[in-house]
Amino acid sequence: MNRSALTVPPPGTPEPRPHPDALIGEKLGPHYAKCFGCGPDHPTGLHLEAVSHDGLSVTAEFTVGDVHQGAPGLAHGGVLATAMDEALGMVVWLLRKPYVTGRLETDYLRPVPVGTTLHITTRCTGVVGRKAYLEAEARLDAPDGPVAVRGAALFIEVPVAHFTEHGDGVGGMTPDREVNP
Numbered sequence: 001m002n003r004s005a006l007t008v009p010p011p012g013t014p015e016p017r018p019h020p021d022a023l024i025g026e027k028l029g030p031h032y033a034k035c036f037g038c039g040p041d042h043p044t045g046l047h048l049e050a051v052s053h054d055g056l057s058v059t060a061e062f063t064v065g066d067v068h069q070g071a072p073g074l075a076h077g078g079v080l081a082t083a084m085d086e087a088l089g090m091v092v093w094l095l096r097k098p099y100v101t102g103r104l105e106t107d108y109l110r111p112v113p114v115g116t117t118l119h120i121t122t123r124c125t126g127v128v129g130r131k132a133y134l135e136a137e138a139r140l141d142a143p144d145g146p147v148a149v150r151g152a153a154l155f156i157e158v159p160v161a162h163f164t165e166h167g168d169g170v171g172g173m174t175p176d177r178e179v180n181p
């Protein structure tokens with residue numbers, strides 16, 4: 001993968017561990033019902049479903065629908081980047097601190113037809129201060145299918161005020177905008 005140094009942890013960075021209260025080996029619910037990536041109430045969203053694993057890793061599935069096309073019959077590259085971003089974001093939830101994407105890198109290796117189920121694996125490779133280093137891989141139609149997309153990211157820890165000040169004021173904390181940290 002054509003990976004920048006910005007998404008690789010510095011040499012000697014220790015293996016990151018999930019928060020002791022993180023749910024490991026379980027299905028992860030959506031963090032927000034209207035999220036474009038994981039929200040069940042989003043009409044055309046990705047409806048990503050994920051399971052957490054030890055070693056600060058998540059596997060997620062996303063089935064490409066008609067509403068996700070770029071070229072006829074093929075997934076839009078930006079939609080695929082969104083799927084990677086969302087699955088990467090689910091890994092940092094296991095640290096139980098709020099993070100946002102600072103940098104996202106994607107390599108597109110194979111076209112992804114409508115109807116494909118992408119099997120996405122993401123992993124945190126290191127945490128240094130506010131910076132979490134992450135990588136991802138999406139395979140076609142099976143956990144061991146051909147690799148279609150690779151990704152890497154730098155997520156930055158932010159205070160909850162990031163969402164209350166820059167979001168819609170309540171930061172998703174009213175009953176109809178429930179957030180599952």
Ligand SMILES: CCCCCCCC/C=C\CCCCCCCC(=O)SCCNC(=O)CCNC(=O)[C@H](O)C(C)(C)COP(=O)(O)OP(=O)(O)OC[C@H]1O[C@@H](n2cnc3c(N)ncnc32)[C@H](O)[C@@H]1OP(=O)(O)O
Binds near residue numbers: 130171
């Ligand atoms: C009761 C609990 C309630 C919880 C509430 C949670 C509610 C929300 C629910 C769920 C959220 C999850 C949603 C998941 C969705 C998927 C994730 C997304 O798509 S997130 C949206 C897209 N991303 C943004 O909108 C970020 C916009 N950018 C910013 O806000 C800032 O630029 C930010 C926060 C990223 C950094 O700004 P600074 O001022 O805080 O910090 P600085 O000093 O600039 O950076 C800190 C360090 O990071 C490096 N850095 C920052 N950006 C970088 C970049 N692009 N590339 C490389 N390094 C970067 C800097 O060089 C610096 O490094 P050095 O400490 O000096 O070593």
